[in-house]
Amino acid sequence: MDPLRALADAERKPYWLDRAIAPEPLPRLTGEVTADLAVVGGGFSGLWTALMAKERDPALDVVLLEGREIGWAASGRNGGFCAASLTHGLGNGLERWPEEMAALERLGRENLDQIEASLARHGVDCSFERTGEMHVATGEWQLRGLDEEAAAASSLGLRVDRLDRDQVRAEVDSPTYLGALWDRDGAAMVDPARLAWGLRDACLRLGVRIFEHTPARSLRDVGGLLELATPQGAVKARRVALGTGAFSPLLRRLRHFLVPVYDYALMTEPLPEARLAEIGWRNRQGIGDSANQFHYYRLTDDNRILWGGYDAVYHNGGLVKPEYDQRDETFVTLARHFYETFPQLGDVRFTHRWGGVIDTCSRFSAFFGTAYGSRLAYAAGYTGLGVGATRFGANVMLDLLGGEETERTRLRMVRRKPVPFPPEPVRSGVIQLTRWSLSRADAHQGRRNAWLRTLDALGLGFDS
Structure with a gap:
């Protein structure tokens, strides 16, 4: 045809979001509230963080802020591949962390098993296959x-x-x-929108306060608390977890890596x-x-x-x-x-x-870190494999916020950052040259030109 x-x-x-089963939007935040933990972002990263924070400590007061609706962005419009890989594939992981791959593969497959168990425990029906x-x-x-x-x-x-x-x-x-x-x-294959909506409902049942159509506009330290300003209010919290993906981060330093x-x-x-x-x-x-x-x-x-x-x-x-x-x-x-x-x-x-x-990011897989004296944690750079890996990333953020040394936080993958991208306009030139070179390699039996070989030697790249 x-x-x-x-x-x-x-x-x-x-397609996933174009269905009558979509839940009614939750109210936006008006006024000022306080919380033990504020989570920014209503995609998989934020939802898993909020849910597991309450599972770790049911008494914890958790607020989640979402600028639009839960799951509207990458979490609700992806292919629905829930992969065990934490490293954007075995080959990419072996190039970057060969000494850790046995542990990373085990942790990734345990994470996938735990996703399956969590969905059953919370009654999330998302066609998990x-x-x-x-x-x-x-x-x-x-x-x-x-x-x-x-x-x-x-x-x-x-x-x-x-x-x-x-x-x-x-x-x-x-x-x-x-x-x-x-x-x-x-x-596993999943319906990503129904997964996001199911995690939303599980969070609500555990007592997470979710505010939709409430973008966090700025972040500052006020008297020992972190304040997230929103269009009609603010959240003051002892701890903050950022899961905003590709959108403008509240931490300027992240712009160098994403x-x-x-x-x-x-x-x-x-x-x-x-x-x-x-x-x-x-x-x-x-x-x-x-x-x-x-x-x-x-x-x-x-x-x-x-x-x-x-x-x-x-x-x-x-x-x-x-x-x-x-x-x-x-x-x-x-x-x-x-x-x-x-x-x-x-x-x-x-x-x-x-x-x-x-x-x-330049290593194709998530990176992690803290700010404000470890009162804020972030995870970003999932490069298309976030349906499953965000749950692992949420655990890393909670470990970092809790000051816990765990097998996860000891990983070199977690402790090290990717190589930052150059500033514009060099950044755009580098990325477009890389895209052209990858297309050319596909057309010439995989032969990588001098530019791609240089990136390989430096451990850099561009992917989706």
Whole structure:
């Protein structure tokens, strides 16, 4: 089907948020309140922090501030991959923290197990499916990377299956597939909006006070308390946890480490069982290809296919604007790639198209820290893998705020910061050159030019 025709009726909004089951907004904050802990941000980072703070100490008075509605940003418009990885994949982690990878993989998989247990304990219904994820090779040059990752995973005792061309096409039939690595335990599929709304309800039941449409405009120290000013009030708290993602941080220092990147996705109409049978996919794994500009895709509980990724768009100057959430050039490219991957589904149409900003850093995975004499903690830079890793990050923030030395806080990954990005306009030039180089590498059998090899040597990069 012509991509323009397939997209003609697609709603310009995230599929996950475009449903009548969305909860009614909670009141905004008016006046001044006090709290033991103030959490800024109503995405997964803030929700897990508030929830686990109350689980650690039910008597703790916790306030959560959200500038819009719970889950409206990256937490409610992502692909719904809840991955165990804390390091944006095994390869990235091995390059940066080889001596810690055994511990990081164990902690990540324990974190995923604990997410599953927490959802059951709090009755959060978000279509949690522990199906794992397949990394597929669509170019000959990607096969060696799969072999290397399979060997590394095996050395760490991880359960992964290396599939050849016939084996992967028996799982999901695409003429583009040449092989795959199936991590059976390392990912679950979730409905991200229902996950956010379910965590919101769990927080409320435990006594967290949540204020929506209440952006925190500024932060200052007032007489031993930290004061968060909002448009119609303020919160004074003994401790503060920041989980604001890509949006303007209340700590200026974070701006040196974060850049906003736009990611885009499509959602198909539901596939009848007979149509889905044409490509198989009986085991419902999440799938991502192994190119530098990669796609990610998965099935919803009503057998739609979410198809996203490829373009990771940075606007010069780090600009974040609502109009950037829609990019027709990318939507057409994604639709064309969908039909190339699944020609059997050449008449399937799309019902939704959307995009949005995520936060990334030079090491692709979250970093952590404190300020104001360790009365404030932050976690940021999840680079698209925050659905699962934010719960780990929330535990790190609570450990740091409590002054606890734990296995988590002893990690070099937690104690060290990523390399900061250069100031503008050099930052924009570096990022755009890197994006161009990655695209060129994909077009030339993965061969990395001198610029990418330099970044590799320095442990730097750009990803989504």
